[in-house]
Amino acid sequence: MTQLRQRLRKSQMTMELYCKSAGLTPEQVRESYRREAERQLRAMLAVRAIAEAEKITVTQQEVDAEIARLSKLHDTPEEEIRKVLSRDAIAAAVTNQKVQRFLLDHAALTSVVEKE
Incomplete structure (x- = not known):
């Protein structure tokens, strides 16, 4: 608010x-x-x-790789990315991505057919 x-x-x-x-x-x-x-x-x-x-963790190397990816994506120096986003925020975002990937990889897909 x-x-x-x-x-x-x-x-x-x-x-x-x-x-x-x-x-x-x-x-x-x-x-x-x-x-x-x-x-x-x-x-x-x-x-x-x-x-x-599920013991899903994020390493410092993964955080650094995400900073490099964001830098390239936004054509912004890595130092600027680090000023705007904390390592914890980036680690949380990477964790979120890894959890989503885990859920997709382990999802049991079913088909629902309506009864006539």
Whole structure:
């Protein structure tokens, strides 16, 4: 909500005008942000639990490789990437990718056919 208010302030818009244009009350906006924060937190905790259970880890070399990949992708020096993103944030992103890959690799696919 604080970030929304800051963005609105920069746009010279008030929360009241934002809510009116979106057809929402401030309470509805707040509840929407709360639901999204809870969803993100549950996802983060699930990834962490899966990584721990499956002993999925990220090495310093993998973090360095991701920094190099981001540097090349964005045509930005690695030092700039390191200034903007902490090693922990990059490690968390790589862990997330590894957990997603693990889940895809171990998914049991089934086909559902409707009864006629």
